[in-house]
Amino acid sequence: AGTTYTSGSNTTKLNGTGTQKFSLYAAQTLNNLTIDKPAGDSVNMAGTSGIVINAAGNFRLVSGTLQDNGNTINIAGSVFNSGIHK
Numbered sequence: 001a002g003t004t005y006t007s008g009s010n011t012t013k014l015n016g017t018g019t020q021k022f023s024l025y026a027a028q029t030l031n032n033l034t035i036d037k038p039a040g041d042s043v044n045m046a047g048t049s050g051i052v053i054n055a056a057g058n059f060r061l062v063s064g065t066l067q068d069n070g071n072t073i074n075i076a077g078s079v080f081n082s083g084i085h086k
Helices: none
Strands: 009-013 020-024 028-030 032-036 041-047 050-054 059-063 065-067 072-076 079-081
Touching: 032 050
Parallel strands: 009 032, 020 041, 028 050, 032 059, 041 065, 050 072, 059 079
Antiparallel strands: none
16 A cells, blocks of 8 residues: 556566466556466456556566456557467
């Protein structure tokens, strides 16, 4: 609570093992977003229903599973997907 994440011109990378929860309670702007987890592991978007991630750059789902749970990701750059999106 009470924190701010400033992505600047970097790449936000979710790459740990096991299931990860990406909790958002307000729209979030990221520069680039990469998900690169072992096959069978997932990132689950959570927080306020219908939350939006705005990727100003590129989105890469290299490996693993992205469970968006009905949330939205807007991507201004290119998309690479060799993982699973549910």
